[in-house]
Amino acid sequence: MTKRDDTAAPRTRQHGATVRDVASRAGVSVATVSRVLNDQNVVREPTIGRVRSAMEELNYVPHGGARSLSTRRTNTVGLVLPDLHGEFFSEMIRGVDVAARRQGYHLLVSGSHSDWNEMSAVVSAVRGRVDGLIVMAPELDAENVHTHLPAGLPAVLLNCYATNAWSIAVDNVRAARSMMDHLGSLGHRRIAYIRGPEGNNDAAERLRGWGEALGESGVSQEKLLFEGDFSETAGYGAAYAIMSEDTDATAIFAGNDAMAIGALCALRELNVRVPEDMAVVGFDDIPLARFVSPPLTTISVDIAELGRRAFDLVLEAGEEGSTPRHSIVPTRLVIRESCGSRPSSGKALKELSKSEA
Amino acid sequence: MTKRDDTAAPRTRQHGATVRDVASRAGVSVATVSRVLNDQNVVREPTIGRVRSAMEELNYVPHGGARSLSTRRTNTVGLVLPDLHGEFFSEMIRGVDVAARRQGYHLLVSGSHSDWNEMSAVVSAVRGRVDGLIVMAPELDAENVHTHLPAGLPAVLLNCYATNAWSIAVDNVRAARSMMDHLGSLGHRRIAYIRGPEGNNDAAERLRGWGEALGESGVSQEKLLFEGDFSETAGYGAAYAIMSEDTDATAIFAGNDAMAIGALCALRELNVRVPEDMAVVGFDDIPLARFVSPPLTTISVDIAELGRRAFDLVLEAGEEGSTPRHSIVPTRLVIRESCGSRPSSGKALKELSKSEA
């Protein structure tokens, strides 16, 4: 293999020009070209001009990958998700993207992982492509995720508490309790709960919030807890169960909006009026929530904000000598009509156009 | 600067082990390690074993960036979008992600670009980080986008026709015509249209489909075309205009579902029954479409499929000697109740649970 001749004209090739091409064209060294690129103010004006026009003429675009190898910084964060379906993930991606762009970072997204093996493979595959990772593995044991992450790669766990690891989560417990407070203030004491799937972190915490609040008001969980898996059909079935069993419940708290909407369907079929005969509330504030009848009282989670903060945490985790921190993002109680504390209006469009402003 | 000593034990550093560390530990050369990595079947079994266990012991993970620089392949595609809000982009990302993963590719996402300058900056910044690009620049002149893309980087334009450039688009014209056919078969002749924003490709093509079909049935567009910008409020306003002016329209075809839903709200306020007094149809089949009352007849676009195909096109565009091709993804007419060809049932849940199966 012949040694490369730097002074020759650019070789014909489909790949773009390099610093060396620019250097020889401008009659300077590669170092100078690099210095102009990263505009350190050490190059004299006339030289800068020569280099700039050489870059122009050759249509030079820096090679990000090569730069990364040299600087050991990719300016990219990875976002590893179990799935990409639905509003949650889309908002999450958007939040991270916004924060990343603001700091000049790129975003590498990877979704659709059914198990940790697949995730793990991806997590390995991105070494050298990202400076840090945001990982969401809701069904996995928090401590394990942490130890399975490549050492030295800053990582933030999403919706997942773990000692000795960076993480960020929605304040599910407090949110559930605030919903319980609200229902309590409306006079509800026996509040049935439709829980999310076993092993899901969010589900567990929301359940805990409900249970704690219920206990403090002196009501036993017995007969008030119903199985669910976050799907509409689960909520539908649970509502039927709640109405057919002897629960004395006056309100239904569903672990997420999808189940709440399923419950609403069931109650309508059973001719149970909402909220007059039974209050129904959900969790998540999905876009649909304001359109169902009656509009659903729920907990709003600013998911994009979650994404933004997660990104900031990754940067923080990447700083030398920083120690793991757990961040919690607050939620907001959204009172609509399904809980009975607000008169029915039936105008979804109003709220809709407001939210667009 | 001292020359690196390959035979020494791995230096302490926060960055992971390299091929050299593995090589010296296994008592072989870096070339052999590399060969084991890319398992070419040229290394003898005992050697493979030594290398493998050395990798294990050092917790070695290949450095993707370095590998890319060497092989000139990143196994990454870039997805450049104007925005990340909403179902469309989320599904698009999902579609591309699925297709990419299947082929062992990573996905670099970039959204939230307000103008072409921002996009252009990103497109440049990803040189050396991606093997190809999927670009959506709906408001930009197709020919221009193409010429502004870095030469030699395979790129596929989304929803954007351009001669001499790879592109893929939804078959808006045919879809709009099929909707018109359907309305025609229900006896509608004077069909009002609420258009999307100027300069938007989808909007223009859907409008064309409507106009052509209308013309062929001998009806003038005069008085039947209404302004809109794809927002609910625009549909809301347009419906008011349609009802107050002397149009004789028996059906409203909105350029997208959001406007159709806005129109439904307006008609309800005006006590116009849908579909008895006025048929309303949309375009896109957003999730909400089946939940509004009455459920909306619309055009379903398999956006994830669009994404998958776009990815395949990028790979094709990257092949040596391939010539630009334009791909079109088909749509599906979804008949619900708002057009009047189906009896009202009021059970959204049925369709919902079916779609989950």
Next chain:
DNA sequence: CGTCCAGATGTATACGGTTACATTCCAACG
């Protein structure tokens, strides 16, 4: 027993940048 050959392994360069250190240049100063 020397030769030859194929298969296994090693050496060194390239990928496209950045940057520590070396060198050059030139004006100011003794």
Next chain:
DNA sequence: CGTTGGAATGTAACCGTATACATCTGGACG
């Protein structure tokens, strides 16, 4: 006019991997 010193620029060593080519190894063969 020789020195000196700081600014501008050049040289070459890296970043971590892949791979063309060189070298080595050992068995088959004459």
